Amino acid sequence: MFAQRKTINTTVSITGIGLHSGIYTKVALHPAPAGSGITFVRADLDGLRIPALQASTTALDYATTVGKDDVAVGTVEHLLSAIMACGITDVDIRIDGPEVPIVDGSSLPFMHLIDAAGVRTLGAEVPVLRIKKPIEIVDGDKSIRIAPANRLILKYKIDFNHPVIGRQSMQFDFNHDNFLKKIAPARTFGFMRDVEKLRAAGLARGGSVENCIVLDDQGVVNGELRFRDEFVRHKILDLLGDLALVGRPIVGEITASKAGHAMHSRFVEQILKAAAEQDEDLEPARVAGYAEA
Numbered sequence: 369m370f371a372q373r374k375t376i377n378t379t380v381s382i383t384g385i386g387l388h389s390g391i392y393t394k395v396a397l398h399p400a401p402a403g404s405g406i407t408f409v410r411a412d413l414d415g416l417r418i419p420a421l422q423a424s425t426t427a428l429d430y431a432t433t434v435g436k437d438d439v440a441v442g443t444v445e446h447l448l449s450a451i452m453a454c455g456i457t458d459v460d461i462r463i464d465g466p467e468v469p470i471v472d473g474s475s476l477p478f479m480h481l482i483d484a485a486g487v488r489t490l491g492a493e494v495p496v497l498r499i500k501k502p503i504e505i506v507d508g509d510k511s512i513r514i515a516p517a518n519r520l521i522l523k524y525k526i527d528f529n530h531p532v533i534g535r536q537s538m539q540f541d542f543n544h545d546n547f548l549k550k551i552a553p554a555r556t557f558g559f560m561r562d563v564e565k566l567r568a569a570g571l572a573r574g575g576s577v578e579n580c581i582v583l584d585d586q587g588v589v590n591g592e593l594r595f596r597d598e599f600v601r602h603k604i605l606d607l608l609g610d611l612a613l614v615g616r617p618i619v620g621e622i623t624a625s626k627a628g629h630a631m632h633s634r635f636v637e638q639i640l641k642a643a644a645e646q647d648e649d650l651e652p653a654r655v656a657g658y659a660e661a
């Protein structure tokens with residue numbers, strides 16, 4: 369099972385504040401050749417390249433960070449989620465600072481950015497990872513598993529003791545249009561009661577009512593929700609972004625319950641371990657830049 373390798377047509381950029389660092393950065397997506405993969409490039413640090421792969425992850429508290437040699441790019445998941453939904457396999461993400469802009473807290477601005485650039489096929493293909501045996505991680509009441517399937521399905525369940533959230537569950541059948549309509553607009557969320565603790569830990573410095581759903585003990589303090597179950601939709605968005613770190617398209621039925629970035633990351637590690645053991649996992653030469661007949 370193979371998918372077309374794809375990149376964008378033209379360079380596009382977006383600027384904004386980082387949710388955790390509070391630092392403004394510019395992110396420019398550049399077309400990249402087949403086989404180069406999805407790569408963060410620190411434009412301000414001699415073009416240091418950090419592949420968007422599981423092996424690059426350095427931190428998983430409240431967001432996913434990739435890095436190399438003490439240099440990091442934080443909060444990559446909302447951008448990677450959009451890149452994955454658009455089927456892009458090769459792109460350089462040039463960024464002039466340590467964190468991807470949070471923009472409105474969702475993936476919608478990145479979907480619009482990619483839409484403005486246009487997507488094209490590269491005349492090469494990438495083998496799709498098809499997990500043959502179930503993999504499961506359970507940690508108390510949190511769990512995540514993947515079962516074999518011939519397409520990508522994400523099921524997510526959350527349970528927050530909060531009047532606006534409560535129990536929410538959703539099944540998402542992965543494809544671009546479904547993502548654009550049902551998942552991409554779902555924003556990240558945070559609780560007023562955690563703000564002080566987060567800021568003391570150097571987090572959420574750029575967080576505001578402009579870029580996340582802010583909740584107090586009674587409800588949402590900043591306007592209307594985009595969906596009644598926006599919270600579980602955002603969890604699916606995050607999971608998809610973390611799955612991008614597999615480094616190639618994946619199919620299977622994934623069921624997650626009360627998981628988060630740290631658990632997603634352990635899960636991706638297990639998936640990669642299983643992939644390395646599967647016969648169908650192909651030699652790297654074929655994965656990178658295998659030209660279509």
Ligand SMILES: [Zn+2]
Binds near residue numbers: 445446556606
């Ligand atoms: Zn998120």
